[in-house]
Amino acid sequence: MNVPNxxxxxxxVEQQFKPMLQLLQADLLPxxxxxxxxxxxxxxxxxxxxRVMDEGxxxxxxxxxxxxxEIFRAMDIHPFLGEVHPAVMTFGTPDVCWQYVDVAxxxxxxxxxxxxxxxxxxxxxxKQMPSADFIVTASAPCDSxxxxxxMFEQLSGCPVxxxxxxxxxxxxxxxxxxxxIRKLIGFLEGQTGKRLDPDRxxxxxxxxxxxxxxxxxxxxxxxxxPCPHPGTVTFTSYxxxxxxxxxxxxxxxxxxxxxxxxxxxxxxxxAVADEQHRVLxxxxxxxxxxxxxxxxxxxFNAAVIVDMLSSFLREDPIDTKNVDTMLLGLARRGLxxxxxxxxxxxxxxxxxxxxxxxxxxxDCVVVPAPVGCKHVWGWLSLLREVCRERRIxxxxxxxxxxxxxxxxxxxxxxxxxxxxxxxATG
Amino acid sequence: xxxxxxxxxxxxxxxxxxxxxxKAGGGRVAGFFCAHAPEExxxxxxxxxxxxxxxxxxxxxxxxxxxxxxxxxxxxxxxNRVLSGDLVFLDGLLLSNSCDHLRRLSDVCTAKRLAPFCxxxxxxxxxxxxxxxxxxxxxxxxxERLESVFTVAITGEKLAAAIALYNRTRVLLSRxxxxxxxxxxxxxxxxxxxxxxxAASMPKDRFNGLLTRRLDQIEAANGAAPRGPxxxxxxGELDDPAYLEVIESLGATIVADQLCWGSKTFSxxxxxxxxxxxAIARRMLDHLPCPRMLDGYPRRFASLVEAVNEHxxxxxxxxxxxxxxxxxGEVEMLRRSVKQELSVPxxxxxxxxxxxSGVGQLRTRAxxxxxxxx
Numbered sequence: 001m002n003v004p005n006x007x008x009x010x011x012x013v014e015q016q017f018k019p020m021l022q023l024l025q026a027d028l029l030p031x032x033x034x035x036x037x038x039x040x041x042x043x044x045x046x047x048x049x050x051r052v053m054d055e056g057x058x059x060x061x062x063x064x065x066x067x068x069x070e071i072f073r074a075m076d077i078h079p080f081l082g083e084v085h086p087a088v089m090t091f092g093t094p095d096v097c098w099q100y101v102d103v104a105x106x107x108x109x110x111x112x113x114x115x116x117x118x119x120x121x122x123x124x125x126x127k128q129m130p131s132a133d134f135i136v137t138a139s140a141p142c143d144s145x146x147x148x149x150x151m152f153e154q155l156s157g158c159p160v161x162x163x164x165x166x167x168x169x170x171x172x173x174x175x176x177x178x179x180x181i182r183k184l185i186g187f188l189e190g191q192t193g194k195r196l197d198p199d200r201x202x203x204x205x206x207x208x209x210x211x212x213x214x215x216x217x218x219x220x221x222x223x224x225x226p227c228p229h230p231g232t233v234t235f236t237s238y239x240x241x242x243x244x245x246x247x248x249x250x251x252x253x254x255x256x257x258x259x260x261x262x263x264x265x266x267x268x269x270x271a272v273a274d275e276q277h278r279v280l281x282x283x284x285x286x287x288x289x290x291x292x293x294x295x296x297x298x299x300f301n302a303a304v305i306v307d308m309l310s311s312f313l314r315e316d317p318i319d320t321k322n323v324d325t326m327l328l329g330l331a332r333r334g335l336x337x338x339x340x341x342x343x344x345x346x347x348x349x350x351x352x353x354x355x356x357x358x359x360x361x362x363d364c365v366v367v368p369a370p371v372g373c374k375h376v377w378g379w380l381s382l383l384r385e386v387c388r389e390r391r392i393x394x395x396x397x398x399x400x401x402x403x404x405x406x407x408x409x410x411x412x413x414x415x416x417x418x419x420x421x422x423x424a425t426g
Numbered sequence: 427x428x429x430x431x432x433x434x435x436x437x438x439x440x441x442x443x444x445x446x447x448x449k450a451g452g453g454r455v456a457g458f459f460c461a462h463a464p465e466e467x468x469x470x471x472x473x474x475x476x477x478x479x480x481x482x483x484x485x486x487x488x489x490x491x492x493x494x495x496x497x498x499x500x501x502x503x504x505x506n507r508v509l510s511g512d513l514v515f516l517d518g519l520l521l522s523n524s525c526d527h528l529r530r531l532s533d534v535c536t537a538k539r540l541a542p543f544c545x546x547x548x549x550x551x552x553x554x555x556x557x558x559x560x561x562x563x564x565x566x567x568x569x570e571r572l573e574s575v576f577t578v579a580i581t582g583e584k585l586a587a588a589i590a591l592y593n594r595t596r597v598l599l600s601r602x603x604x605x606x607x608x609x610x611x612x613x614x615x616x617x618x619x620x621x622x623x624x625a626a627s628m629p630k631d632r633f634n635g636l637l638t639r640r641l642d643q644i645e646a647a648n649g650a651a652p653r654g655p656x657x658x659x660x661x662g663e664l665d666d667p668a669y670l671e672v673i674e675s676l677g678a679t680i681v682a683d684q685l686c687w688g689s690k691t692f693s694x695x696x697x698x699x700x701x702x703x704x705a706i707a708r709r710m711l712d713h714l715p716c717p718r719m720l721d722g723y724p725r726r727f728a729s730l731v732e733a734v735n736e737h738x739x740x741x742x743x744x745x746x747x748x749x750x751x752x753x754x755g756e757v758e759m760l761r762r763s764v765k766q767e768l769s770v771p772x773x774x775x776x777x778x779x780x781x782x783s784g785v786g787q788l789r790t791r792a793x794x795x796x797x798x799x800x
Contacts, residue, residue, distance in 0.1 A: 107758070108757070108758040108761055109754070109755070109758055110751070110754030110755070110757075110758075112496065112748070112749050112751065112754065113751050113754060113755065114751075117755075137720070139550075139551030139552065139720050142526050142751070143525050143526045143718070143750075143751035143752045144751040144755075146551060146717075146718060146720055146751075146752065147717055147751055147752050147754070147755030147756060148755060149720070150717070150720065150723050150755065150756075150759060151755050151758060151759055153723075154723070154759050154762065154763075162551075162552050162720040162721055163552075164550045164551050164552045164554070164556070164557050164720075165551075166548055166550075166560070167523045167529070167548040168548055172563075173548075176556065176560050179556050180556070183554075183556070345532075345533055345536075345546070346530065346533035346534075346537065347533065347536070347537065369494075371496055372496070373496075374494075374496055374497055374498075374526040374527055374530065374749070374751070375526050375529070375530065377493065377494025377495075377496050377497055377530075378492075378493055378494065378497055378526070378527065378529070378530020378531070378533065378534070379530060379533065380494065381491060381492045381493070381494075381534075382492070382533065382534065382537055
């Protein structure tokens with residue numbers, strides 16, 4: 001029997017996500033009303049992925065961090081951000097991660113690579129990645145992704161386009177990266193046989209701007225005490241919007257969240273009834289423990305205000321005046337996509353950390369540091385020093401954010417519990 | 427009879443007598459970390475560039491305050507030497523984003539002001555006209571900073587002279603490299619590595635004189651009788667000739683390499699016909715690429731195939747440092763490519779930076795591999 005690519009996700013969407021969506025929509029699960037829109041977007045994204053794969057009426061692009069999907073959407077290419085896929089597949093079924101990591105390691109992949117790249121490699125070997133027409137990758141965030149995409153290229157045989165992502169954050173670096181995206185357009189035109197229509201790109205960017213404008217308002221609202229939304233909603237909506245930027249459905253969802261937050265702030269309704277602490281969750285989520293944020297919030301009255309990854313869209317809107325300004329906006333936005341943020345210097349990371357800490361009125365920090373992330377382990381000590389100087393309570397610990405075998409849920413929760421006990425006693 | 431010049435003398439700790447003598451004479455010294463570095467620019471500024479090593483480090487306790495256990499042992503040992511005050515003679519550190527470990531090392535060095543002059547270069551990860559222009563601009567900025575901080579003028583003549591001097595080193599090292607791959611090799615692979623390490627650890631004019639004399643000695647002698655399988659060594663950071671000596675002691679002949687400290691440093695010349703800064707940038711991007719270069723695998727593998735055929739290699743040994751993601755992934759790709767396209771066995775050795783900590787395992791694995799080749 002010929003099993004289609006992504007058989008696991010096809011089943012998961014039908015058997016897990018759709019029933020869950022019904023429960024969320026009926027508000028029968030915690031935060032259901034707020035989370036339903038995110039899951040709806042994820043389902044729609046995967047269903048379109050399956051359809052494009054099966055019908056082949058559009059090109060499908062597997063792309064990496066350091067890009068947002070507007071450029072693909074404008075060229076009628078179905079965008080599939082590889083790095084979100086492992087988290088979605090692992091959601092609710094942690095053993096799935098073990099399976100693909102094991103496949104990759106048995107294949108010879110060194111265990112110390114980032115779990116994302118190991119997972120993607122295992123999924124590729126097991127035909128659980130989309131059959132992409134081409135891959136677009138960038139040189140950030142890390143060594144693991146840099147070599148990972150060379151490995152994916154060898155295994156998949158797909159055409160691959162590579163963008164050089166500058167490691168600094170200057171106007172010159174942004175202009176350089178805009179040039180890289182301009183060259184990418186040439187590649188995409190070659191692959192699709194279609195020219196980029198600037199008006200269509202403007203339309204997509206304007207739609208994307210509407211979503212990010214609402215998101216910026218949402219971030220502003222999160223500064224309120226008590227914080228209007230739980231951390232779970234922040235993270236889940238981020239997962240949903242990575243693949244959906246530039247679609248009206250995303251805009252509607254983010255505007256719904258914003259309106260809900262406005263109402264919550266107006267009525268003094270917080271995610272945590274008696275907000276005692278405001279947590280900056282500075283790095284990765286614990287994917288195999290979806291209830292982690294709720295547990296932190298309910299157990300310690302500690303609102304998880306924002307995390308490092310989902311705050312990437314706190315940038316200016318894309319200037320849609322002309323193609324040049326749009327590419328510059330996409331460059332700035334793309335370079336900030338989640339892990340791509342790690343490409344900059346430790347000084348810059350610390351500067352952003354302090355900005356986020358101040359902006360959101362946080363009073364403590366949790367840094368889950370993945371064992372595969374050489375960046376964070378080279379920054380953490382410098383961050384610790386800054387936190388010590390400023391008397392910022394910091395809880396940092398090692399884990400694998402998707403592979404629960406490295407540090408299980410109980411151990412992570414124990415570490416956090418110890419931290420809050422210390423914070424509470426001053 | 428002239429005494430044999432042994433380059434291992436300068437492949438120990440970087441504070442060798444050549445460096446200290448330079449310093450005592452009022453010269454300035456700057457450390458750099460990777461084969462993708464603009465050495466000629468430093469030399470043209472009157473600064474002695476020495477490539478950083480952790481040789482001489484015995485532990486990483488000082489560095490461990492700043493770097494995690496998942497950061498590679500080369501970076502931790504080298505930082506340890508800097509933090510321990512062993513390298514206070516350094517006037518500057520030329521830092522880069524060669525890999526994530528070195529990127530964060532750069533941050534620590536800059537934040538802690540571990541040398542009076544710290545400068546970071548963002549070396550592109552693809553080779554293109556745009557990346558060349560960007561790197562060239564960065565090197566011009568570096569030139570201006572060097573001129574300003576050290577009150578020197580880096581003239582076109584000085585740059586041209588520096589490039590000619592460095593190219594001379596590369597030509598001499600290539601000459602040495604060829605001698606190890608003869609039917610009856612007149613030099614060992616470990617000695618070639620010692621030469622390359624020494625080249626990055628002393629003034630190039632002094633080195634060129636010493637190497638010329640040594641090559642004359644070698645070329646006047648007869649080669650050794652052919653012995654054991656002919657091996658090619660590939661991999662990342664390996665600056666310890668003793669590592670290769672262990673393999674050679676088991677009866678192997680190391681006839682070629684693709685090491686960051688080996689042929690990558692000398693197989694490509696800097697173009698002397700074009701603008702010198704652009705030429706330096708061009709060489710940084712276009713010499714035999716490290717796995718950090720996104721578009722480099724086809725060229726790396728083609729070069730490997732060419733070397734295997736040219737030097738009649740019986741087996742390939744790939745060494746990589748634990749926690750080096752770049753070489754970790756490269757190894758996996760190589761396994762597949764070598765199996766499909768080369769009928770040559772491949773041995774992969776994972777190691778810690780300090781050779782002494784893994785000699786037993788190295789000997790066991792290399793011995794077993796050599797037995798399969800005989």
